[in-house]
Amino acid sequence: MNPVRFIVLAVLFYLLYRLLFGRKKDNLPPKPAPDQVESPAQDVLVQDPVCKTYVPKSQALHETKDGKTYYFCSEECRKRFLDQD
Numbered sequence: 062m063n064p065v066r067f068i069v070l071a072v073l074f075y076l077l078y079r080l081l082f083g084r085k086k087d088n089l090p091p092k093p094a095p096d097q098v099e100s101p102a103q104d105v106l107v108q109d110p111v112c113k114t115y116v117p118k119s120q121a122l123h124e125t126k127d128g129k130t131y132y133f134c135s136e137e138c139r140k141r142f143l144d145q146d
């Protein structure tokens with residue numbers, strides 16, 4: 062038998078064995094890190110009036126003008142908005 066083929070077969074058998082029997086130890090479901098858990102209700106998409114990009118509300122910058130709250134993707138957009146009129 063070609064030795065390379067033998068090695069490939071051995072690796073395949075090893076992987077098959079791992080697949081069938083090696084999973085018992087890592088049966089626990091992966092737990093998300095606490096800082097990665099976000100409440101979906103808070104993560105509403107809001108539109109940046111300057112560049113028309115949608116940004117998650119939790120990450121957006123906000124500015125209140127004439128009693129209305131506007132959300133921006135970046136400080137640059139916020140400044141551009143405030144520089145208008």
Ligand SMILES: [Zn+2]
Pocket residue numbers: 109111112113114133134135138
């Ligand atoms: Zn923007």
